[in-house]
Amino acid sequence: MRPAALIPLGLIALGAAGVLLPFVWMVSVSLKPHAEIFTPDVSLLPARPTLLNYWTALTETEIPRYLLNGAIVTGGILVLQLLVTVPCAYALAHRRFPGRGLLFGAVVAALLVPFHVTAIPIFLGLAQAKLLNTYTALILPFVASAFGLFLLRQAFAQIPAELVDAARVDGMSEMGIAWRVAFPLGLPTVIAFSIFSVTAHWNDLFWPLIAVTDPDLATPPRGILYFRDEESGDDIGPLMAGATLITAPLILGFLLAQRRFTQGLAGTGLKR
């Protein structure tokens, strides 16, 4: 390799080190004993690493509760989204019914609406229904996913009509075709959408900050802020251990299934 070609490589590697810095720092501080954190000579890596902070975070704080809430909320959102979206996307792709064009137009229009725009009326509606401070408040508003409807309709439209007709001749119900023919054939897109949905809602802070004030219902990002704001500034080690624990599931998922994650988070945008 020519020396001149090494310069861009060096710069990219340097940039990568910069990108990694907050990750390394988070894990490093989470492994540092108390005395190494509160010292004027700060060092990047721990001199005597310990898992004590993780023990504290898991046994003396609410971090496990936040992780559980995160699983309940993201899982609840995804299951409901798929239950509602798969049959509708199938019908949009393979059935003719009055208002089909209108509905598809509405889905495309709804793609333009960020969640922030709908937050105030949804908050007022949930307050009216006395549903604030419940899991329902965290889950229900996301059942309608224009993005999911659009993505799955496009995927199901690729399924040959002959296949759908054959299933009908065999006596399958329409709901049966949606779940036993369209769903498995569109599985790559379903997975991409699922990764997108889980990542978006696991990481969301905006809505949990608004919809719940009960710490017992806090999702991981909301919870880590409760933890940070309650402590006196003395618990930085366990705080960083907590931050590492709530980031770990998605990062591990990404490292194990990189192609699927990249597709779910960026590739889905490419096809639009």
Next chain:
Amino acid sequence: MIRRAMTDIVLVGPAALAVVLFIFLPVAVVFILAFTDYQVGASRADWIGFENFAALFGSRLGRNALINTLVYAAIVIPASVGFGLLVALGLHGLTPRMPRLSAVLRTIYFLPVAATLVAMAVSWQMLLHPSLGLMNSWISALGLSPQQWLSDRGLVLYTLAAIGVWQSIGYNMVLFLAGLAAIPATLYDAAAVDGAENGWTRFWTVTWPMLGPTTLFVLIVTAANAFRVFETVATMTQGGPAFASDTIVYSLYREGFVYFKAGYASAITVVFFLALLLLTALQVALIERRVHYR
């Protein structure tokens, strides 16, 4: 016939209802609320015309949030698109020679996209801590003066913008890499026949024009995300110090859900929404003008 209609309703009904109930109805309500003085919990609301909008554009606080968001976007958009493109070009060139290394670097750059931003913001906050943070310790070692990254009014917005760039380079890189992979090698051969020998000429005659649609898409996505900045602000500064890092979405959150001024917060929402729609319209207009060569 009736059975057929029933089937359609069972298949489509729940999704259609959800889209109307959670997207279209709220959008309509927010546009109405924006013209009222409604407060959360109040029993009545009065029609006040454009007063909320006048307050938003007329007050220093309102204008401050809008300007901060524009400044933030003006840094994050060019920097994260530019760096995203540079990294993608570098990795694209590197892949045939060192596929392993290229894949590892690609993974690293994409990590912030999958990571929980709030947790990373907590780590950034510690990294930038005035006395316990690594950043000031390194800066002092270089002989420069330590900074109050998050509590200096003149600096805080730039600190947040730098974190915004950190977060979005990887996403843009992945989109650019896909765009680069789609450029047929024959075009480069043809350009070479036409005398485009050095890398610079090849970039401007082939790569850049062929990346047109990708670049446009990346710009729009980055812009939309930059205007939505919230998580880092809410985690690290809460708009402070003295509103120096207040942004549109953060002020929407504060006015609506901390001060419960639903009417005023709705007006902020409407302005935010219209700005995003304008951005999308711009995208469509540009595509109509055929910026791409496919």
